[in-house]
Amino acid sequence: DQQVKQNSPSLSVQEGRISILNCDYTNSMFDYFLWYKKYPAEGPTFLISISSIKDKNEDGRFTVFLNKSAKHLSLHIVPSQPGDSAVYFCAAKGAGGTSYGKLTFGQGTILTVHP
Amino acid sequence: SQTIHQWPATLVQPVGSPLSLECTVEGTSNPNLYWYRQAAGRGLQLLFYSVGIGQISSEVPQNLSASRPQDRQFILSSKKLLLSDSGFYLCAWTKWKGQGATKNIQYFGAGTRLSVL
Numbered sequence: 605d606q607q608v609k610q611n612s613p614s615l616s617v618q619e620g621r622i623s624i625l626n627c628d629y630t631n632s633m634f635d636y637f638l639w640y641k642k643y644p645a646e647g648p649t650f651l652i653s654i655s656s657i658k659d660k661n662e663d664g665r666f667t668v669f670l671n672k673s674a675k676h677l678s679l680h681i682v683p684s685q686p687g688d689s690a691v692y693f694c695a696a697k698g699a700g701g702t703s704y705g706k707l708t709f710g711q712g713t714i715l716t717v718h719p
Numbered sequence: 720s721q722t723i724h725q726w727p728a729t730l731v732q733p734v735g736s737p738l739s740l741e742c743t744v745e746g747t748s749n750p751n752l753y754w755y756r757q758a759a760g761r762g763l764q765l766l767f768y769s770v771g772i773g774q775i776s777s778e779v780p781q782n783l784s785a786s787r788p789q790d791r792q793f794i795l796s797s798k799k800l801l802l803s804d805s806g807f808y809l810c811a812w813t814k815w816k817g818q819g820a821t822k823n824i825q826y827f828g829a830g831t832r833l834s835v836l
Binding site: 647 | 765807811825
């Protein structure tokens with residue numbers, strides 16, 4: 605049962621344009637969402653996050669949008685740069701103390717930004 | 720600042736051999752610790768997590784085990800490796816018992832690429 609899904613395995617974007625990465629979830633008990641960026645043979649690095657009580661969070665070129673009614677979140681990168689080329693994972697955390705901070709990850713989307 | 724170390728970076732092991740991967744965290748105390756595996760072309764699968772010394776929870780049945788002998792040390796082991804154990808293993812920590820939104824963020828090590836032949 606895939607509770608967090610990234611339905612696009614890959615995305616190709618021209619440098620300077622907007623990159624939009626999407627993520628859907630099924631568990632309405634998730635209360636915190638995160639995006640990670642991963643280069644080959646390295647561990648994921650935290651990028652940006654959003655609490656379920658918000659619908660938007662912005663950090664420089666990165667903005668995450670949350671639509672709770674649709675159980676959908678997206679990551680916008682504007683403008684996209686070649687150095688943004690990586691695998692992007694969305695992740696979700698369950699609510700309550702018994703979650704112990706566990707995250708459920710999507711399958712990842714490979715972003716390629718062309719010069 | 721906090722750092723997380725994983726070793727070795729790469730490991731090639733024959734089927735049936737034992738395994739021991741180590742993860743240590745510096746600059747924090749009483750973290751929650753996690754072991755993930757990323758199989759080829761797949762997402763990150765949580766294998767084990769630990770909320771304290773000697774406390775291990777398993778997320779999926781498998782050929783692996785985990786131990787936490789010290790507060791900031793997390794070890795992934797196997798007595799006999801299978802071909803299906805090949806993958807990229809990642810250790811992560813979080814200050815889950817802390818305050819604020821940062822307690823929700825997991826920080827990852829560089830990972831270990833395990834090839835079982």
